[in-house]
Amino acid sequence: MATNKERLLDVQNLETQFRTEEGILRAVDRVSFHLNKGETLGIVGESGCGKSITAKSLMNLVPQPRGKIVGGKIMYYGRSEPMDIASYHHNSSEMRTIRGNEISMIFQEPMTSLNPVFTVGNQLMEAVMLHQKVGKREAKQRAIEMLAKVGISTPEKRIDRFPHEFSGGMRQRAMIAMALSCNPHLLIADEPTTALDVTVEAQILNLMLDLQDEMGMAIIMITHDLGVIAGIATRVVVMYAGWVVEMATTEDIFYSPKHPYTKALLQSIPKIGNRERLLSIPGTVPDLNNLERGWCYFAPRCPHAMDICRQKEPPLIDDNGGHAVKCWLWDKEFVGQQNDEHPAEEQAKTAEEQTH
Amino acid sequence: MSDKRILEVRNLKKYFPIQKGVFRRVVGHVRAVDGIDFYIKEGECVGLVGESGCGKTTAGRSLIRLLDPTEGEVLFTPHDKTVDMAALDKQGLKQMRQDMQYVFQDPFASLNPRMTVGRIVSEPMKIQEIGTHKERMLRAGELLEKVGLSASQMGRFPHEFSGGQRQRIGIARSLSLNPRFVICDEPVSALDVSVQAQVLNLLKDLQDEFDLTYLFVAHDLSVVEHISDRIMVMYLGRIVEIAGASELYETPKHPYTEALLKAIPIADPKLGRRRIALEGSVPDPANPPEGCNFNTRCAYATDRCHKEDPSLQPVKGSEERMAACHYVNELELTGFLVRE
Structure with a gap:
């Protein structure tokens, strides 16, 4: 829930293109929206409407070398000075300190975003050690805490397990733990429950709401499922063919589109x-x-x-x-x-x- | 819809061996389908729902013998003669498959990328040696028109079509032999909502036009409710409840069905932000819990549930309803519409 109306993110005329064999593909075409601190914004649309590329643009993670942010601004107000994410190089030190630390992201298929050859704990500790400048022991403690927080039982044992030993729902929980381990201002969730069963989906969405209440981060929820949006978002952006075609509060989108x-x-x-x-x-x-x-x-x-x-x-x-x-x-x-x-x-x- | 049972399944089981070591010694079995019984009446659409890994696809594939069942009977009566699909040899199977067809889940994987659409749709006829090449192509064109594509697209390849269009091609192929019974395995789960609606409408229209019987396998409860006359709920290789579509949603009789209904996301922000979630996850089908399969997650489980395995039993006051719960006639479960 938005407790204060302070801006966190202001996207203005964002334009992301891809060079394809056939020519130029405008995946995101002059998209503008804003996000307040602690708010949940839903982005809905069908496949290919540009919702995932919008999210990746926000993280400055547009697939290289074909993709590029060619226009617009992504003003981020999470620091003392406002900064335009779009103006930085994707591999600049500024971006690397923000990514995974202040803005983090969870993806649709947790198996492809977890590294299969490292234990879950290893991957959790990596994020903490990189951004929080803490020692190994402390990082492990923090990783165990995070796993417990996302509802994984016996976290001190599970931390040494590999991703393939986790079920789909548990992997997504581990991803959330990783994403939230540095107390981000913004969590971008790209179809986090699409690969999961309804019962597990309900568990994960409830977990995200609980953690938002507790930690106060803003969430951008990207999904094609209007049912998920209705349950979690306070405002909704509807995308079609790279455009924002409608933007309103969740009530307005559902009751007076x-x-x-x-x-x-x-x-x-x-x-x-x-x-x-x-x-x-x-x-x-x-x-x-x-x-x-x-x-x-x-x-x-x-x-x-x-x-x-x-x-x-x-x-x-x-x-x-x-x-x-x-x-x-x-x-x-x-x-x-x-x-x-x-x-x-x-x-x-x-x-x-x-x-x- | 007639009263004739086009399909009757008795004690169908499909176990997959777990092999270990150099000699691939069998150390156990995954009980993907663990003794299911049901029937489907002619002209009916029966939905089969459950979470991933519950065995619904395995059940569908065992019916048409894409997988060989471990045990059980699949009595199929397309016309007058009843045949046990599970016991047929290759030749008999080929003949029976004229009347039983399958629509696959993934429209990107189920069409051969090197064949033209015309060849894909006419291939079943070629296999069954029906008509000349020219006749088959003519029929393929007709079928494509039936599913909302155009006959002029016959020379194109699958990659030139969108997901929804490919699923239409898959449907056209399944109809090319004029089957009586079609198993639709998650036909819309890979599609976007707007296209999903097109394909669901198409399936309904085709059912009316060709008097088809469907087994509709899906995990999306609102899709299943929309298209089915009766619904079967599966959990861990067993059918836990069978009921008419609206009955199931209004008055579920099995705790698992109740939990599933509570987890459905609804596109209505007024219905509350939090869905009631079922705790835990599905147990390992190689090592199911003792007693009732569902006792590890059931809110109503008692000592009896940990010891005795309930069988699918009729629900009081209803002829066709069945549920596999010891307390089927005692529990007061909430349906979908009464949710807070």
């Missing part, structure tokens, strides 16, 4: 007790390779697409209450020109009625 994509996404999840035909989004996500700008990427799948959607990129419209949407339907000027008798909201409302 504005963007046709968000609405369609919510309607396409099967709900228990409702066996009606699912509303699916026709078509697929556009190929991001050499995608030309200057139109709305969702228009080919959008039930409300208008001429302007195919001719001009929609602006991100903020209602000043923190609910932003990138869609022409909500642009007052444009909708006003179209039809003076129908203000924007009404037009959107009719659009909404058509969906239902």
Whole structure:
């Protein structure tokens, strides 16, 4: 829960590109959002929408050599002086002191992010010794404490075990222990529960909430699962084809979504007790390779697409209450020109009625 | 839906040997499927859910003999004649597989990357020696149209398609022999939500059109609820509960089902931030606990549960409901909709 409204992170027009064989791929295209201290921000979207690359950009860990942050700023306010993460080299000493220490990350598949030839304890102690400048004995003590904190029983024994001796849920717990061992300001969780069963997923999410209450770090939760977002996030960013298409509080996203994509996404999840035909989004996500700008990427799948959607990129419209949407339907000027008798909201409302 | 049982499974077991040492001596068995009994009626869609490692995929594969069951009978009645799939020889199996087909979980691994889509979809017909090459290709084109692709895409290769489209190709292939019964093994778990909805709708439409019977294996409880008429819950190689889809969610009769329901993430922020989590993890199937399989994690376990192994027994007041719990008629369990 956000206790104070102090900024921790301000991402402005972040643009991350990849050079591919076919040309330039804009994985993250002028993405802006902010994060307050102690807050949980959810980033949702389908595969290929740029959510993971956004996260990697925040850590300055864009896959090399093909990927590159080509524009925008990532202002980080966790230190006495604000710094722009995007302006540093990925291997600079500044980045190395931040990564794993002030900002840390957990990944979808814990087995690939743990080193199979070192014991879990070894890997936990490495992070602590590197960043906290403590001795081996103290680091081990700290590692045992962290394992106990994430709910691993008999941590003094488990610490000498190898990752393959842990179950999937335990590995993810160990990853969380590692990520939190240096008391970070920000934890970025990239699909941390996707590889886990529902019962274990519930355990891990509860654990993350407990640890957040205790340690007060901010969390960026990246997932494709709207159910996970509903349970954990206070604000949500919805991404599509590298864009932020909607940004609002969790309540607003779920109860009064504005963007046709968000609405369609919510309607396409099967709900228990409702066996009606699912509303699916026709078509697929556009190929991001050499995608030309200057139109709305969702228009080919959008039930409300208008001429302007195919001719001009929609602006991100903020209602000043923190609910932003990138869609022409909500642009007052444009909708006003179209039809003076129908203000924007009404037009959107009719659009909404058509969906239902 | 008729009352005819298209599939009846009796005491199906699949054990995998654990081998050790230079001589690969068998030191134990992983009991992936440990004696399951169920039936599926014609035209029905039966869901099979459970956590990873509970044996649901092994069960599905044993039915169609992609794995040879260790023990048990798989009585399959596609038309009038009943055949035990578990006892068939290679020739008989080939014939029966015309009526029983399989849709695989991973649309990226289950299509041969070096074959064109037309060849992939027509291959089952080629194996069964049905029609000429031209006829087969014609039929493949029709099938692709049926699943929402176009016949003109027949010459393309799998890598040119997205995940959802590949799953459609897999479905078209499974339908090429006009089967009566299709086992869908997690057909949507590798897909994004918006595409998942497309594929689920497609499966429902095809079921109506071709009068198919499905066994739908999945771990996502909301997906299973959406498509199934009846649901079976598996835990550690056993079926612990069988019930109608809505009954199962409203009034679960097995503590494990209750725990699973409580863990479902719901896309509704008002329903509380914390889901009730089941403690611990699934025991090792090579060394299951004594007594009831679930006693290590069950909130209601008593001494009896640690000693006696409960069998799947009928639930009072209901003909088709079964649950494997000693206290099936005593426990008051909460369903999905009554959650705080």
